[in-house]
Amino acid sequence: MRTTHTFSIDFFKRSCRGKKKKGKAHIYVRIWVDGEPAEISLKEEISENDWDPQAEQVKGRSIQTKSLNDHIDDVRSKIKEKYRALCDREALITADTIKQAYLGAHTALKGHKLIELLNYYYKIWEPKLKPGGFKNVKTTIEYVKQFVAAQYSDGDIYLSQLSMELATDFEHYVRNNPIKAHDRCEGNGLAKHVQRFKRIVNWAVEIKWITVNPFKEYSCPMKKHKRKKLSFQQLVAIEKQQFADPAIGYVKDLFLHSCYTGLAFVDAMTLREEHFEWGTDGVTWSRIYRAKSDELAAIPILKSAATLLNKYRTRRDYVPGDPIFPRITNQEVNRCLKIIQAVCGIDFPLTFHTGRHTFAKTVALKSGIPLETVQIMMGHSKITTTQIYADVDEEKVLDDTSGWQERLDKKREVVLASQTLQ
DSSP states (O other), X not given: OOOOOOEEEEEEEEEOOSGGGTTXXXXXXXXXXXTEEEEEEEEEEEEGGXXXXXXXXXXXXXXXXXXXXXXXXXXXXXXXHHHHHHHHTTOOOOHHHXXXXXXXXXXXXXXXXXXXXXXXXXXXXXXXXXXXXXXXXXXXXXXXXXXXXXXXXXXXXXXXXXXXXXXXXXXXXXXXXXXXXXXXXXXXXXXXHHHHHHHHHHHHHHTTSSSSOTTTTOOOOOOOOOOOOOOHHHHHHHHHOXXXXXXXXXXXXXXXXXXXXXXXXXXXXXXXXXXXXXXXXXXXXXXXXXXXXXXXXXEEOOHHHXXXXXXXXXXXXXXXXXXXXXXXXXXXXXXXXXXXXXXXXXXXXXXXXXXXXXXXXXXXXXXXXXXXHHHHHHTOSSHHHHHHHTOOOHHHHXXXXXXXXXXXXXXXXXXXXXXXXX
């Protein structure tokens, strides 16, 4: 239900105080609602004799005077807009609420700046995230800083100036101005930078630096790629293959251990005897907090994995308390995996992370292990992450539909038999 208010706006001068300001005055606007006033200073100084109280304007025809009178008209117009907006929302209407609505519209143009936000985000989140996880955030921050420096003469903007247009310009900038000249940022890599920029701005909303995320509706879709994993036949082929080079043989063992435990490379490298528990039922558990997410991965050790662990726990140079697997660089692992891939006839690039996908899909899910259980073993904080590993492929379709025709034939026989009896 709308309520009728009395509403008016008056402009007036108020003499300045002090001897040095004698003969000078400041311009004010007074808002009246239902007989209650609220005043706002226009921060403009004039000679007292130049004020026309009837016209509520400054006397004269100079360019400076015209500009000042235009400003007075603009303030009057904006205050009326704020009054109408409050009426439309059926909000509380007082002289003070109109004053605050007017002042808020102007002070919002100031406040925190984008570079300030980026530096604060870096300060707060770098200690919270793992170095590997924060590495990409640092690159996104660097892209945003370079973009702002290239787009704006003073190298910075207020957060209130962020817009959908700016998000579009940022995507275009990253696409055409890669940090590494030989490595263009496109596809999912580009989409990730846009996502992280949106996340940083959304954090500004959470800490009350801005009220809304202007990028909320901006979209830079990611393309879904099929996650490569080994079939069980390929897994057995790698197990059976022997290598004369000890380094390749070691990488083969390390990779197979990942296929049977789902551990990522960084976790396999830190695996110690303290990460294992021996249950009363004879089951050995690996309980390790993942380096990437700090989530607990609880994995019952399969015989295939236990055999590999014992092989390296009982080697002559093993020191109890040290990591079970000898230290090796990721680069050396990738080099050896390329050789293993070629020798074993694997028709897609083999990476250490393929072992983790193979564990989730081939070793666990295709053996009937529920998705929720796989989530715990993989150390995922969200089941949606585990679902990425559980994509349906042609092999799974064949497995799930095995005997389908036979089951339909039996149903048909039952139906026909019942019709014959009738």
